[in-house]
Amino acid sequence: MKTKSERLEAKLKKKKQVKIKPGAELQKHRVNAREVILYSNATPIRCRGGVGYACCFCKDQFPDPGDLKRHTNESHDDSEKSTFMKGRDMISYVVKLDITALKCKICDENIDTVEAMIEHLNASHNHETFPDVKNHILPFKFEGDTLRCFMCLNVFNKFKVLQEHMNTHYRNFVCDVCDAGFVNRHILYCHTEIHRIGSFKCDHCQLVFETVRKRKFHIRSAHGDMNLHKCGYCNQRFRENWYKNEHLAEVHGVKSPSVKCQACDKAFDTRQGWLLHTKRVHLMQKQHKCSECEMEFFSKRELNDHAVKHTGSREHQCEICMKFYGRLKTLKDHMRRVHADRQFKCMKCELSFMQKSRLRIHLTSKHKEDLKSVSEENQQ
Numbered sequence: 001m002k003t004k005s006e007r008l009e010a011k012l013k014k015k016k017q018v019k020i021k022p023g024a025e026l027q028k029h030r031v032n033a034r035e036v037i038l039y040s041n042a043t044p045i046r047c048r049g050g051v052g053y054a055c056c057f058c059k060d061q062f063p064d065p066g067d068l069k070r071h072t073n074e075s076h077d078d079s080e081k082s083t084f085m086k087g088r089d090m091i092s093y094v095v096k097l098d099i100t101a102l103k104c105k106i107c108d109e110n111i112d113t114v115e116a117m118i119e120h121l122n123a124s125h126n127h128e129t130f131p132d133v134k135n136h137i138l139p140f141k142f143e144g145d146t147l148r149c150f151m152c153l154n155v156f157n158k159f160k161v162l163q164e165h166m167n168t169h170y171r172n173f174v175c176d177v178c179d180a181g182f183v184n185r186h187i188l189y190c191h192t193e194i195h196r197i198g199s200f201k202c203d204h205c206q207l208v209f210e211t212v213r214k215r216k217f218h219i220r221s222a223h224g225d226m227n228l229h230k231c232g233y234c235n236q237r238f239r240e241n242w243y244k245n246e247h248l249a250e251v252h253g254v255k256s257p258s259v260k261c262q263a264c265d266k267a268f269d270t271r272q273g274w275l276l277h278t279k280r281v282h283l284m285q286k287q288h289k290c291s292e293c294e295m296e297f298f299s300k301r302e303l304n305d306h307a308v309k310h311t312g313s314r315e316h317q318c319e320i321c322m323k324f325y326g327r328l329k330t331l332k333d334h335m336r337r338v339h340a341d342r343q344f345k346c347m348k349c350e351l352s353f354m355q356k357s358r359l360r361i362h363l364t365s366k367h368k369e370d371l372k373s374v375s376e377e378n379q380q
Contacts, residue, residue: 026090028130032118033095033137035129037081039105040117043069043098044084045140048159050232053098056084061232063254065098065142092186095137096163114139134172136183138163146260157259157271305329319362320353 036042045068046054052063057076062068085095102117103110106125111117114137121127140162141150147162148155151169156162171181173188177195182188193212200215201208204223209215220228229244230237233252238244248254258267259274263282268274279285279298286296288303292310297303308314308326316331317324321338325331344359345352348367353359 025133026093028133029090029093029136030085030088032129032133032135033085033097034082035121035127036097036114036117036137037084038078039121039125039127040099040111041069041073041101041103041105042114042117043072045096045098047096048163050230052232053159057081065100065140069098069100090185092184093136094184094187097137097139098142099139100141100143135170136172138166138170138183140166145257147257155259155262155271155274157257157269161271319351320358 033044037044043065044056045065046056048054049061051061053065053068054061055068055072055076057072057080060071062071085093097114099114099117101110102112102114104117104120104125106121109120109124111120115131115135118129119131122129122131139150141148143150146155147157147159149162149165149169154165156165167180167182167187170183173182173185174180175182175188175191175195177192180191182191196212197210199208199210200212202215202218202223204219207218209218228237229239229241231244231247231252233248233254236247238247245256248256256269258269259271260267261274261277261282263278266277268277286298288297288300290296290303290306290310292307295306297306305327312326314324314326316326316328318331318334320335323334325334344356346359346362346367348363351362353362
């Protein structure tokens with residue numbers, strides 16, 4: 001009985017050479033993607049949906065990309081895979097491919113990249129692939145709990161952001177204005193909107209915007225449905241993405257992956273938080289210099305707090321004892337040390353007071369509460 005490798009080799013010998021017309025770039029891309037998917041363990045990813053990584057051949061989604069790989073290999077045969085990307089045009093052509101532990105199915109050789117696999121199938125197994133075309137396949141490796149670009153080792157906590165980042169490595173089309181690179185022409189075209197300056201009037205009101213992107217955001221926020229962030233488990237919608245993330249954690253037990261700092265092992269809920277931490281703590285970037293002395297600071301707020309030392313300004317007042325302080329941090333320290341025993345707590349915010357009269361003044365001045373209703377609430 002023939003082994004799997006021998007059956008593949010026999011199939012290869014019967015396989016007719018693909019006839020490609022000169023200049024038929026799109027068909028070359030389709031052949032490359034099809035050959036890699038058929039003769040390696042690479043798995044195509046449709047997108048990262050509401051529940052997980054979506055299969056390209058059915059509607060199933062999987063939180064773990066390893067489960068998608070097993071599903072694709074077990075549930076979809078070569079006849080389905082051979083028609084992959086059929087009907088897609090060149091302007092928007094892009095393939096998202098999981099190449100974790102990539103190996104050739106014919107000879108079981110481990111291969112590191114998509115480009116190397118395309119060349120390997122051509123040179124070692126006589127498959128007619130086309131290494132000469134610009135690659136429109138975005139490769140991803142899922143190793144460990146951290147979502148990372150395997151090419152530059154940058155860390156991400158969302159697949160969508162990692163996918164956008166991959167354009168920096170596949171600069172097939174380059175913006176003439178800012179030199180940003182993109183994997184296909186459609187993404188470049190969408191990007192060029194940020195450089196179009198003019199007068200763009202809202203279709204629903206009289207407001208005019210200087211860029212198309214600003215107009216689109218205005219229409220979406222002022223005239224459209226702002227509940228754009230949909231839960232993939234129950235289809236509930238949210239105005240902000242962080243509301244959806246809270247809902248996923250509390251209702252469905254799904255937490256967004258954190259970004260771990262490789263220098264000190266701290267973890268952050270967002271990539272932005274990790275970047276700020278890295279710049280502040282490990283790179284020690286200090287871009288804000290004091291004009292009165294030689295001290296430098298990471299943020300504008302830190303510089304403003306320091307400037308009090310030179311100006312003597314005291315703008316932060318304690319609402320309990322009415323003392324003034326130059327820095328908000330100093331005021332908070334004062335509240336913690338001096339007024340820790342506050343028993344009269346405001347139901348509208350987090351402030352507490354030592355005297356009921358101070359609470360009443362606070363409610364009427366800060367929360368516009370009626371004195372009579374405040375008195376009735378206190379008596380109940």
